[in-house]
Amino acid sequence: MAPPLSRRSLLQAAALAAATPAISHQATGRAAAAVEAPQAAAAAAPPSWTVQPFALDDVALRPGLFADKRQLMIDHARGYDVNRLLQVFRANAGLSTGGAVAPGGWEGLDGEANGNLRGHYTGHFLTMLSQAYAGTGEQVFVDRIRTMVGALTEVREALRKDPAVLSVGGKFGTAAENVRGSYQYVDLPAAVLGGASAVTLSAWVKPTHDGNWARVFDFGDNTTRYMYLAARNAGGVPRFAITTSGPGGEQGLNGTAALPLNQWSHLAVTIADGTGTLYVNGTAVARNTAMTLTPAALGTVANNWLGRSNFSTDPVFAGAYDEFNVWSRALTAAEITELQNNRASAASAGRGNLASYAFDETSGGRFADASGRGLTATLRRTWGGPSHPGFLAAYPETQFIDLESRTTSDYTKVWAPYYTAHKILRGVLDAYLATDDARALDLASGMCDWMYSRLSKLPEATLQRMWGLFSSGEFGGIVEAVCDLHTITGKAEHLALARLFDLDRLIDNCAANTDILDGLHANQHIPIFTGYLRLYDATGEQRYLDAARNFWGMVVPHRMYGIGGTSTGEFWKARDVIAGTISATNAETCCAYNMLKLSRTLFFHEQQPKYMDYYERALFNQVLGSKQDKADAEKPLVTYFIGLTPGHVRDYTPKQGTTCCEGTGMESATKYQDSVYFKAADGSALYVNLYSPSRLAWAEKGVTVTQSTAFPREQGTTLTIGGGSAAFALRLRVPSWATAGFRVTVNGSAVSGTPKPGSYFTVSRTWRSGDTVRISMPFRLRVEKAIDDPSLQTLFYGPVNLVGRNSSTSYLQLGLYRNAGLSGDLLPSLTPVTGKPLHYTLAGTEFAPFFEGTEDPTHAYFRRSEPRVIFGNTDSGVANPAKSDGTTLLDEIWAGAPFTGKGALVSRVRSTVNAWVTAGRLSQADGQTVVRTAEQATYAP
Template identity: 85%
Template sequence: MAPALPRRRLLQAALFATATPAFSYAAGGGSAAAATLPAPSAWTLRPFELKDVKVGQGVFAAKRQLMLDHGRGYDVNRLLQVFRANAGLSTGGAVAPGGWEGLDGEANGNLRGHYTGHFLTMLSQAYASTGDQVYADKIRTMTGALTDVRAALRKDPAVLSATGRFGTAAENVRGSYQYVSLPAAVLNGSATITLSAWVKPTHGANWTRVFDFGNNNTRYMYLAARNASGVPRFAISTNGPGGEQGLNGTAALPLNQWSHLAVTISGSTGTLYVNGTSVAQNTSMTLNPSSLGALTNNWLGRSNFDDPVFAGVYDEFNVWSRALTAAEITSLQSNRAAASSAGRGTLASYTFDETTGGTFADASGRGLTATLRRTWGGPSHAGFLAAYPETQFIDLESRTSPDYTKVWAPYYTAHKILKGLLDAYLATDDARALDLASGMCDWMYSRLSKLPEATLQRMWGIFSSGEFGGIVETIVDLYSINGKAEHLALARLFDLDKLIDACAANTDTLDGLHANQHIPIFTGLIRLYDATGEARYLTAAKNFWGMVVPHRMYGIGGTSTAEFWKARGVVAGTISDTTAESCCAYNLLKLSRMLFFHEQDPKYMDYYERALYNQVLGSKQDKADAEKPLVTYFIGLTPGHVRDYTPKQGTTCCEGTGMESATKYQDSVYFKKADGSALYVNLYSPTTLAWAEKGVTVTQSTDYPREQGSTLTFGGGSAAFELRLRVPSWATSGFRVTVNGSAVSGTPVAGSYFAVSRTWRSGDVVKVAIPFRARVEKALDDPGLQTLFYGPVNLVARNSGTSYLQFGLFRNAALSGDLLPSLSPVSGKPLHYTLNGTEFAPFSEGTEDPTHAYFRRSEPKVVFGGTDSGVTNPAKADGTTFLDEVWAGAPFSSKAALVSRVQSTVNSWVSAGLLGQADGRQVVTTAQNASYQS
């Protein structure tokens, strides 16, 4: 991989010398989709903006409305809570979402902030699609808050004033990583001492410190609000935890209530007071503050160990160089120290009356001003924006192994935030969003450009920790707007050369890789090709797609098991409860779409239809919910699996991409040629396209896939172009097109586009007939394990059994090879059928019914047209049965053609000793006497 480094550096130099901005932007407000991404010149096709394609009533509209309602009603201040807390700003009492977003979620919320980015993208797409101002208002609220957050992170922390026990107080928001640092002289070497504090804890984490005075985790003196048993603990040690002399309380401090804590040490006696009452005493103490010597870390709220920062409010912290009496401590319960019999602390006295700034005055007369600090210092660059400290990014640079409790994909999270901001800008033309996005890229470049090539390659190769999602694609998109050379150079710093070079050489190395860590890498490579012309990027993306589809693809279009890929061609062998991660389908759709912009191979849109109409639709529950988007993480394909629409306590990556998917269903229905000479109709979906450059509208009226076809009506003016209608690969016969009632000549070919070229005028009507047929798709590694399709629709059995069901489908097969006659339609339920008493329904229906996506094919007897020959259906060593081989010849033009196929197959199997002559004659006779549908 050695040539990669010089190539990058040379490119950087060239870019810095020649780059010019490609786009200018407005300075404020605006309307829906006020800004657009420039289309790459390498794209032979161009997409339409979401605002140009309106969604009509149908399966997509119903699912979308559920998500639109969720986005409309959700309080975005909950999403902003983690950002505001990280910056030390008031959270306004907002409660962060659960799951991966909150500090109490998986891995302590080390992915927090990612969901906010998803939500911004969802709102942006919702606004672009509907023009509803409520979404723009939410976007601007979020953009404004994130602008405030970045500004706060650029500065030293400032006091967050709150109502105190007596007056004002200082709040330490959970998640702020803030604490108060006291000068080194605070204890003054005193042997006798009293420490007193009013605190109002807001979270019950164990081992958070009210104070901790020490040098390290060997020499210290602390008061914890809660120990492992949940009660206050004071301890002093010169020999670490094993040498602690301590005092333990008897009851937990209540949350969100004021409590007074005091510790006295005099001679060999230490006493702990809670709310004026002595709760613990140790008369055998040999240590006191003077035993510790000079201490460097004198902290309120922070631990000398790796413990959580205290979350709560402080009012009055006093230190005396004597042991207060019980009466004096009692007097502190109802008065400020200055008004009590104890008086102010003689060593230090802080009232926390400050309402601005980052320092606290000492009223003891010793002038020991305290300072508010962050545990992690501060950002390395003014463009930094995140919902957690920069420490994850720093750690990753030296990390050699994964540990998501320490580092959980920081650049992945950065991508989601960056993408959300860019989408917010494109939707609302709010320059603040663009400035935030540009600043994030400036910050990333300032870090990554300083790292050696070997470090970058190691980072991006670490599972999970090094995952960066679609960040490259988004950075290049931003570059296409601002033309900033450093941003294109930044995008190339994410090159994972080992993977790129293997895929460019068409060498499949995917076995064992984390699927969704790698799929979006290739959307970024396509955009890098667009920006640089480097062919290996596009070649790698094309080859990679072919390694996944169909070799690692389930029938619904999904991929991965337990988030990982297995060996090429292993499908049945990977089916589990954790197959088909929803993010994988989301990213494969993006990749297919982008590849199609470069090369109009219909296989990309065939895949798009498969995954969109099955996994993506089926991943969204058909139910309203104000709290959660109700989207699956995994879709188990094991027998009897019940989909989980509230995975991992919520706010996962898949719920995020699920929100995005449900607000952009229309993004690939239509494409246009770059020169405007053709309109591609990729999907049959009730939509209305407004093609502004041509001055025409195209309205699709259809209930597809409940309807086997679509009607396209033209409006507006007249325009000459070629209408290219996708002929699905499964549409093997009967695809027909009429224009204004007249049949269009030509022979449609399955897996291609059928072209109609003319000058289109308002009122022109195109009707497309797309006859469906039922068929099966076999698992690549186990042909007997199959899944059932009717046209584009995957039909799944609803059954609570947990073993593979067995079904036969040839008994009433039509001459066309259509297996549908073997199933019985369910009255009043479109696309629902029964077979042997089991109901089959579209996978896309978001129910909680137990389903069987795959079943075991069982054809024990040779049956034709419902007539049983009485002959056992023999099989070859590879599992191929006699009936499999007969029906592989479908479609048949006539009954005679079928009988001829039966006769030739009998002859072959009899000759091979697989079928007896008498049985063969009986099979042929049965085929001759049976009746068939066409």
């Protein structure tokens, strides 16, 4: 184990990175042989992992539950237009979007918080495509990855340069388009208005968005002295205004109708002799005869803009410009009418004598002035440009800059920019690992170089404040992604960058096993710990491992719902409060996704079965159940929250789609096979963690392992060895719920030993092709009780959470002891539904697996009610008494299960009744009735 490195020493080491082979920012192909060796290192697991995963393409899903669920997502991945995902990136760079429409929701400018999270979904999609390719080998996924990587490379190149005109068809010839989301405007020289006391301003515009207050032009110094023409005011009509005393002193002109979108409109304003007139398409629509202000009153102003406002919160004009002219006189109505069908140069007015731009340029970022005054205009971005050539995002760098001085969270201004950066980084890194496309690696490395260039300059206190902010400071799993990249590039800056995301308060408290999770945003913090585990791998610093291990134990089971999910309305509440947090916004699906990643990574370090027990629980229930069993070309159909309130109906299209959970849902559905099998680092053992139809190709051993099962509809599985022969230990997970037995045969012969629930059962031998291992693990029906309210329970059959389908919005009152088996199995109290495996009825309600992605109203939790003492469906007529803590007589009796026979059960009944009679909780007569009923009843096994 390497000695721990301090952040300071890592930063110092980064300064020596010149000795490390670097990756060029230019995508010139895999020119450097030095890149090849680190790539091989990326395939090797860290030395600290005593168990290692197999690559996705080593494990093939076979027909069954997981393959069916995956197919729905694979079809979505195959058919969705990736240009829609790229739209926000291209727009941000001022490139043509080809008419593509952004997905909407969180992925676009019109969604929540002005689309301040845009770009994240593209990263998820790239990861999904990479996993889909690994799982299927279909070339279509490679083609789509390369299309996206190529586009992102073009975007980054455009962002590195000054903006260039996007030339489109105009009213008369060519026009200059400002793509919505480009933050571009035309900057005119300060002399453009010339101090005129009379003026005409004329422009052809084609707006493409109906945002209020976007400026056609704005000339001014600030929000006090200005003159503007807005395409739409608050009432949706054009407005001209001039003032030297702020909004309250505006002298204005308002249009009478909205400008049509995606059509050319001519706007003109004249001011002379105290009269101002606004023309739309040659018609005077407003006149003000009391205008005392002219450009002369403004003087020479600092900001002379087409498309940008002096008010920073106003949107940039989205649309195209053709023919902008300024004259130092008021054109007549006839002259303005003549401009409707002619270029200014061909009209009697002629070109503007103060400024005249035809926008005939088809390249570059400069616009010629034809007025004769030489006032060349320049295309600019409102935010200037990136601080580093590696910057890549679907919005300006301003969110990252703002975060550095922000002390409070406001997601309408800064919404988790490093979280979004993580998703993009992870996506391009996965694209590289899947396709070996050097451009993707160049993008990933450049992003980390850019982040390091920003964050390494910040004081430690600033970093701690940033990462502690909800939700502006959320950075997702970026530490894990950066560490993974470091294994490829070997650049010291990249490891140093990962350390810059240390949130010391969280790490130190969790390392000390001090629970501070109450009130924290759940998914902001879960993925952090997978990253810290990777930092432990890279640095050997023990606190990272201790913190991750202890953190996991603070969530499982103390903040875990039966399905494996956690959080309420995205946040954690107090430890051990489950019933008290049931709501319509439980179990954010991202949380389950990230808890699975954390569980498997912890298992690589220490093979505690509880991690894989949890993995099975969350995977077979919440993750599978979060995906609707329905095909859709436009949406992945994945839940955001899974409400656990009675009668909740799952919403598979939350917030118009494209939420974080739909992103992770796409990933989950294309990597179901990632934890079915693990191997010991020394090759001595194969871990079978999950029972799922699949085929493993273990190249190092020269064998295959084929798992045949309909699990969980089948209560067991069969493993068949293929290929050559190899010696290794087969370690079979014995689920903690497998209390009815776990039996193993090899080639038909029973394997000796007593498998213990919640452990791994080992079969060691030299395996030969054709060897068959059969595992039988009978299910039992059981309940799990809410920690803070034992009467609130959820039903499990083996690994499967069974939920009631009932439209009632009150908790169902259910009893389960009436026909419990001698084994303690509660299943005999339910009635199987013919032809529907894992479906049962109880008290008129159908119970079905949570993993079925339907829109039925469901009851994940019910209220346990055992009003009378009943054995074997024989009712004693005696009320079931309870202690002050809620424990009933029947609870104490059945706590003794399993029973070897009826006599053992009756003996338990007799001793329990005697104790309750002695304690005064049950009368002598009622006690005798209870014992007699137990003696007379007939029981299921």
